[in-house]
Amino acid sequence: MDRRTFLMAAGAGGAALTLGPAHAATASPARSEAALLRTWFRSTYRSIEAMTTDFGLVTDKVDVSGAGAPVPSVQTSPTNIGCGLWATAAAGGLGVIGRQEMERRLTRTVAAVEKLERAHGFWFNWYDAHDGSLLTTWPENGETVRPFLSSVDNAWLVTGLRIAADAAPSLRSRVARLLADADWSYYYTPYDPADPVAGPGQLRGGYWPDKPGKGEPTGHHYGALNTEPRMASYLGIADGSLPPDHYWHVFRTLLPGMGQEQEPAGSYVTIDGVRVWQGHYTYRGRKLVPTWGGSMFEALMVPLFVPEPQWSPRSWGLTHTRFVRSQIEHGMDEAEYGYWGFSPANIPEGGYREYGVDAIGMQEEGYNSLGVVTPHASFLALPYARGEALANLRALDRDFGAYDDTYGFRDSVDVTTGRVSDFVLALDQGMVAAALAQELRPGLLQHPFRTGGFASRVRPLLEKERFSI
Secondary structure, eight states: OOOOOOOOOTTOTTOOOOOOTTOOOOOOTTOOHHHHHHHHHHHHHHHHHHHBOTTSOBOSEEEOOSSSSOEEOSEEOHHHHHHHHHHHHHHHHTTSSOHHHHHHHHHHHHHHHHHSOEETTEEOSOEETTTOOBOSBOTTTOOBOOOOEEHHHHHHHHHHHHHHHHHOGGGHHHHHHHHTTOOGGGGEEEEOTTOTTTOEEEEESEEETTSSTTOEEOSOEEOBSSSTTHHHHHHHHHHTSSOGGGGGGSBSSOOTTSSOSSOOEEEEEEETTEEEEEEEEEETTEEEOOBSSOOHHHHHSGGGTSOHHHHSTTTHHHHHHHHHHHHHHIIIIISOOSOOOOOSEEOTTSSEEOOOOGGGBSSSSOOOOTTEEOHHHHHHTTTTOHHHHHHHHHHHHHHHOOEETTTEEOSOEETTTTEEOSEEEHHHHHHHHHHHHHHHSTTTTTGGGTSHHIIIIIHHHHHHOOOOO
């Protein structure tokens, strides 16, 4: 990668290069914001194209550090496939590719998904992206992979399939057949008021289906509401396979007295006959609903598709805005990195880990920022802090060379050392593509999640939501 030289301030002793007091980067001359966003979308979509195999599936990641052709990974996941579907629908909707080409690409991917091995109506966590075979050995180190059915990963593939069917009506019957057996109650443990620990009314993380019956479940449920698994909850409530009261049994914070990052404030309220702990955290004087680890994508990936801020402006809309503000202040004021935006991503030196702001996550160990800034987090923040998000992205480009016009933004930057990741990841580029589509053509990818069961079952729940913030 052609990286710019990272200049440390004289005598800084390894401290991050910081911006001036205004926290703003110089705007590109003669380019409107819309033109810049469109340029960024085109380069982001080129990275999706580079990750797409002849079989039609998007790989997990691609190494773009070399002078030659990018090197895609072997593996893919349901989430990666979903990202490829909605990025292609966005490219067609924005005119980056023609409509016929969009339909051809979506059809090829849907045909590949039809060939993938499944169990209980859902897709396994890892496949070979080049031929669709189920992975039982990890390509990078030869370790055994035990096939797993993840609720959250399947949610993102179903999201992508629904968007594909909306963008290309010729695919609607095929997608309907694929989704006919995807019954979200498979993951659901019904609420038991006599034993809410064993029967929490929440979704399992998933199952290993190689045991009799439903298979072996994970030891945990997804108990935090403000995390990305709520997309599975919304899908199940919308299609009727999950009861609406499931939404109220997921925690805004853990209950008082439970081990968590901070003791929550709030109160109990009864909604739809369910006693709900409406808890909140306070960060730098700001009340918000925490995520599990304090990362950006936990909070803001779902509203790329489900219009939470519009349906719940004083609850979801408010906490999303405050979450973004908290991430900005952590990076700029508390940690004084001079840059912000922390979310799970590629480790710049290699590997993968979670990054976040510890104080706004429930997990006691927390996700820490560690000076690693992830560009997709700024794209997720566009609806809530557009000017600061654009300035942050321009600064990452200007100061570290984190962007190029071929494949877009690299996955992460260690702003304390200047090390830029050699990779782009399908998940993170998929979020970037969806965020840019929402900015350039609002609602382009949201139609399937504003109508049908989302309008009749999910929207009333969000309209009743009253966070204690």
